[in-house]
Amino acid sequence: MSQSPALSVNNLRKTIGKKDIIKGISFDLYPGEVFGFLGPNGAGKTTTIRMIVGLIKPSSGTVLIGGKNVQTHFGDAMKDLGCIVENPELYSYLTGWENLEHFARMDPSIPQKRLHEVVELVDMGNRIHDRVGTYSLGMRQRLGIAQALLGDPKLLILDEPTNGLDPAGIREMREFIRFLAEKEKLCVMVSSHLLSEIQLMCDRVAIISKGSIIRVDSVHALLAEQERVVWKAEPLEKAESLLREVTNVTRSEGHLITLYDENQIGNWNRMLVTAGVEVKEMRTKLPALEDLFLELTGGEHIE
Amino acid sequence: MNKLVHNELLKLFRKKRLFVIILIIAALVPLFTYAQYQEVKTTREKLGNVDWRTQLQQEIVDTQNRLSSSRMQDDWRKYLKIRLAQQQYYLDHNINPQAPGAPTFMRVFVENSIDLLLPLLVMVVAADLVSSEASGGTIKLLLTRPVKRWRILLSKYLALILSVSFIVTASAVLSYAISGVVFGYGGWGMPLLTGFSTSGEELVTNTVHLIPQWQYILMEFGLVWFVCLVVGTLTFMLSVLLRSTAAVMGIMLAALIAGAILSNMVSSWESAKYLFMVNLSLTDYISGMATPIEGMSLGFSLIVLLVWAIGGLVVSFAVFTKKDVY
Numbered sequence: 001m002s003q004s005p006a007l008s009v010n011n012l013r014k015t016i017g018k019k020d021i022i023k024g025i026s027f028d029l030y031p032g033e034v035f036g037f038l039g040p041n042g043a044g045k046t047t048t049i050r051m052i053v054g055l056i057k058p059s060s061g062t063v064l065i066g067g068k069n070v071q072t073h074f075g076d077a078m079k080d081l082g083c084i085v086e087n088p089e090l091y092s093y094l095t096g097w098e099n100l101e102h103f104a105r106m107d108p109s110i111p112q113k114r115l116h117e118v119v120e121l122v123d124m125g126n127r128i129h130d131r132v133g134t135y136s137l138g139m140r141q142r143l144g145i146a147q148a149l150l151g152d153p154k155l156l157i158l159d160e161p162t163n164g165l166d167p168a169g170i171r172e173m174r175e176f177i178r179f180l181a182e183k184e185k186l187c188v189m190v191s192s193h194l195l196s197e198i199q200l201m202c203d204r205v206a207i208i209s210k211g212s213i214i215r216v217d218s219v220h221a222l223l224a225e226q227e228r229v230v231w232k233a234e235p236l237e238k239a240e241s242l243l244r245e246v247t248n249v250t251r252s253e254g255h256l257i258t259l260y261d262e263n264q265i266g267n268w269n270r271m272l273v274t275a276g277v278e279v280k281e282m283r284t285k286l287p288a289l290e291d292l293f294l295e296l297t298g299g300e301h302i303e
Numbered sequence: 304m305n306k307l308v309h310n311e312l313l314k315l316f317r318k319k320r321l322f323v324i325i326l327i328i329a330a331l332v333p334l335f336t337y338a339q340y341q342e343v344k345t346t347r348e349k350l351g352n353v354d355w356r357t358q359l360q361q362e363i364v365d366t367q368n369r370l371s372s373s374r375m376q377d378d379w380r381k382y383l384k385i386r387l388a389q390q391q392y393y394l395d396h397n398i399n400p401q402a403p404g405a406p407t408f409m410r411v412f413v414e415n416s417i418d419l420l421l422p423l424l425v426m427v428v429a430a431d432l433v434s435s436e437a438s439g440g441t442i443k444l445l446l447t448r449p450v451k452r453w454r455i456l457l458s459k460y461l462a463l464i465l466s467v468s469f470i471v472t473a474s475a476v477l478s479y480a481i482s483g484v485v486f487g488y489g490g491w492g493m494p495l496l497t498g499f500s501t502s503g504e505e506l507v508t509n510t511v512h513l514i515p516q517w518q519y520i521l522m523e524f525g526l527v528w529f530v531c532l533v534v535g536t537l538t539f540m541l542s543v544l545l546r547s548t549a550a551v552m553g554i555m556l557a558a559l560i561a562g563a564i565l566s567n568m569v570s571s572w573e574s575a576k577y578l579f580m581v582n583l584s585l586t587d588y589i590s591g592m593a594t595p596i597e598g599m600s601l602g603f604s605l606i607v608l609l610v611w612a613i614g615g616l617v618v619s620f621a622v623f624t625k626k627d628v629y
Contacts, residue, residue: 053447055628078449085447089440095319102313105306106448147444 004067006031006080006155006187007052012061014047021047021212024061029189031154034181036219037191037201038293045191046086049159052189053083066154079109084154086160088144092133096124096143099132103147110150118146120177138169145176156180157189162197174201181214195293199223207296214296223286226295227260232281239277243268260284307450307458308465314463315428321469324424328474329481331420332412336482355399363390381512385496389513392494404490405483405492406516412478413523414590417562418583421474421527422534426555428466429538431548432459433623434559438546442628452624460539460616467535471528489519511591519589526585529605533579533612534559540615542625559583566595571599579611 005028012284013201014022022044029035050056052063054077055069066080090099090108100118104110119128122142132140141161148156162170178201180186194197199219200204206216215222232255233239240256243249246268250257258268265282272279315321350358366387370380393400403411413421433456436442445455479488494513534555541551562580569575576582576596585608587594588601 003480050628055442055443055446057625057627074451075449078447081447083447085443087440091439093315095315098313098317102310103444103448105310106445106450108306151449226506259464 003030004031005064006066006150006188008062008064008067009048009052009137010062010064012051012063013046013059014044014051014056015059021211022051022058025208025211025213026061027206027213028186030189031157032181032185034177034188034190034201036198036205037208038195038198038205039191039193039208041193043208045193045208046159048208048294049083049085049157049189049191053085053157054078055085058210079107080149080154081157082148082151082155083157084141084144084159084161085157086150087132088147090140090143090147091101093131095131096128096135096139096146100128100147100150101145104150110152114152118149121149122146133269137164138166141165141169141173153186155187155189159191160193161190162192162194164237170197177201185296201256207293209296222292226286226292228283228285229258229260229265230283231256231258231279233272234278234280238275239272239279242272242275242277246271257285304454304458304461307454308461309460311432312465315432315466316437318431320416320428321466324427324470325473327424328470328477332481333476334484335412335478336408339403339411339482341552342360343403356394359390359394359400363387363394366390385511385513389494389496392513395435396492398493399564404486405479405488406423406490406520407480407493407584408486409475409478410516410520412482413474413520413527414586416474417523417527417530417586418566419559422559422583423479423556424470425467425535426538426559428470429463429535429543430551431554432463433537433542434545434548436629438548449590450484453620456620456623458545463535463539464532467531468528468555471524471531475524491515495519496591497522522589523586526589530583530585530608533608534583536612536615537579537618540619543619551623567619568580569596576603577607579608582607 007029009028010026012022012026013020013024025048027035030250037045037048042189047056050063051058052070053125054063054074057071060108065077068077068080070077090096091102094102097115097119100115104112104115119125122145124139124142124146127135127139128143131149132143135143145156145158148158156178162173174197177190181188181203190198190202202219204216204218205222207214231239231243236251236254236256240249240251243256243258246264247258247261269279269282366383369375370383370387382538392398397406403500433442436445446452493516495512495516497519498512537558538551538555539556542548545551545554558580562578562583565575565578566584567582569581573596576599581595582599582604584592585601585604588604594600
């Protein structure tokens with residue numbers, strides 16, 4: 001990509017005591033993309049995000065937001081950033097509107113009309129003048145996004161944005177995030193431990209485990225690489241032993257699963273047929289990120 | 304910075320903290336007024352039907368007799384002369400020294416609330432100024448704005464100073480307005496003795512002089528404001544250090560009460576005079592009460608409190624600007 005990155009994380013480390021929490025991670029994010037940050041709970045997602053937004057001081061490494069270093073040019077860097085870290089915790093004794101006013105006052109470059117714009121954008125309607133204490137989680141999530149968008153950021157960081165939302169809310173959030181990236185050309189970074197979520201809304205994904213990034217790639221490429229073929233054949237045992245001679249086979253619930261290899265798949269089929277095996281079904285299957293994750297981390301448990 | 308302080312005041316106001324404090328003062332002042340009123344009544348009954356003017360006249364004659372005696376040290380003679388001037392003033396201006404007006408009530412109220420009541424009220428405001436943002440998680444939103452951390456903390460501290468000023472002013476206004484209903488609103492010009500100091504076991508009286516009550520009260524409220532600010536600053540520091548508002552309040556409450564207890568029992572533990580909580584009763588220096596520990600003076604206590612407050616501020620800012628927020 002020729003654009004300059006909206007976020008550039010360079011060899012970021014965090015050591016607490018003698019323990020390495022984050023072991024030197026690097027990645028770049030570009031405008032207009034939704035970037036998934038995926039890992040099991042405790043892998044270091046939130047610590048990394050907190051270092052990016054300046055809440056935690058990195059032990060070493062740099063974070064550039066729109067080219068500005070968070071450590072040395074905090075104010076400038078923060079102008080390009082909107083974020084929700086973990087839950088959208090706002091002042092429950094103020095109304096939604098007062099919360100927005102409160103945060104708008106902290107940045108003189110935010111014009112008054114921007115408040116109306118963000119309220120419209122997240123579709124809060126008249127509930128904006130109710131006390132936040134009376135909001136549902138979904139409403140609070142929207143208000144959280146509204147406050148994150150106040151400063152017209154180039155980078156939006158959402159930590160577990162669908163946590164606790166109902167299915168309709170999750171769908172709505174997903175569409176909204178896509179909208180922000182595609183129409184508003186924002187760069188959105190979404191962390192999640194829910195793999196299906198990332199799969200549905202992200203362009204690229206970084207997989208983090210035990211403080212290191214295992215892989216950064218486009219979701220599409222990752223999935224394509226791990227494509228599988230599911231075989232249904234009679235007799236199954238014979239088919240399995242034949243296939244085993246040429247590739248890795250796993251057996252599950254009356255199916256055989258092999259890797260997908262475009263050049264070989266025809267030969268394998270012919271081999272089975274000539275050996276007298278009746279091939280009843282052959283289909284390709286995209287693995288869920290769940291499977292992928294287990295494979296990449298060597299079976300580390302995730303939810 | 305104005306806008307940041309605006310934010311902090313808005314939050315304070317909407318949390319209704321200041322409102323509750325005003326309510327507490329407004330509830331307590333009538334209580335104290337009644338107690339004071341009862342005391343005056345008892346004194347009056349003890350004196351019987353003797354007219355207070357006659358009694359004052361008698362006291363003046365007594366003092367004059369003692370002054371005419373030749374075997375008397377100079378400083379004591381000077382002190383008696385001032386006493387005499389004070390008594391004469393009461394008589395000339397038809398002021399009954401046993402019957403207080405609202406300003407006298409204010410003075411007594413402030414002298415008795417300087418070491419515990421008002422610091423406690425200030426503590427209620429200061430305790431959750433920072434810790435509530437940490438425990439509520441809103442600190443994450445606050446610190447990811449294009450505003451440096453020290454400015455956010457400074458805005459909170461300025462809001463604290465304003466709140467302290469508000470609480471002290473409100474307690475002055477309320478104690479005057481409410482007690483005046485019973486005692487009358489006069490008595491601002493009444494002369495009072497001040498300028499006492501202690502040297503060793505002795506009360507040094509050669510610097511004693513008379514000042515009008517309004518000046519006396521102004522001085523005392525200035526001292527109260529200072530004490531409240533110091534207590535507020537230390538609470539503020541704990542609020543930065545601890546996430547739990549309850550813990551902040553607990554520690555501060557323990558310290559303040561320990562101060563009240565220690566003041567009565569540390570006379571031989573000399574180094575205790577460097578603790579901030581035994582130095583809170585600044586008004587005692589003006590009224591000439593005995594100090595809890597030998598060698599304490601108004602200047603000493605002011606410096607001790609100032610050092611504690613500056614220390615608290617330094618710790619607050621150092622920790623707040625550096626700490627990792629989880």
